[in-house]
Amino acid sequence: MLTLDLTFEPTFEALDKVQDRLEEFCLNSEIDPSRKFGIVNAVIEALNNVIEHTFAEASGEVRLYVNSLPDQISIRIEDNGPPVSIKKIELNDFDSSKLEDLPEGGMGLSIMRQVMDEVSSVRENERNVLTLVKRFVKI
């Protein structure tokens, strides 16, 4: 089992360094390289949402905890910001032939749901907790 545990300020500058650590972690774990991109993307979309929405008008900290096992990777993202509901765009909704329909934002949650097997969020002890799970063996 491999774990990664990072606490950082909710800024895009800090997120760049977090992504470096996450990519290194994925390289060192047994995650199939073809799945690595999607998992990193899902986590970054989740953290983008935290920075852009939860901490749009507040300060605080974010904790990223990743646990990699041979059959699954689970990611827990906690923050001490205010509760927030995130706008969602279902990516199947837009008509790709209509320019005005194309999405310019709000795609994060949909991307997470497509890449991961589980996406859930709760408010727990004054913290927002988002959990992402990707299983590598079908059960």
Next chain:
Amino acid sequence: MQIENKSVGTVVVIQVYEKRLNAKIAIEFKAHLLKTIANGDFNIVLDLNDVTFIDSSGLGAIVSGLKELGRRGDILLCGVHESVGQMFSLTRLDKVFKLYPTQNEAIRAFK
């Protein structure tokens, strides 16, 4: 953000010299794209050869450029890495943008 425009006939090539086209630089990148269009450059090749990661903010910025262009022109992409291409597929934007292996092929597609 490191980015450069190069004119090739009636085509402008925007070369992005960044490893990540993400939320950190998306606003600046979008502004650059819109300024290019405002300058009258409507046939745009976006060279992403140096970009190995794109998030939804980066994708959104490219979509903004396409919407701004409307029917006046197009944005063709080249040098798209597998990891970046996966994001276009995931978001179904691969149905919207044409991807070319090389800059020359994308430029030729405008002719």
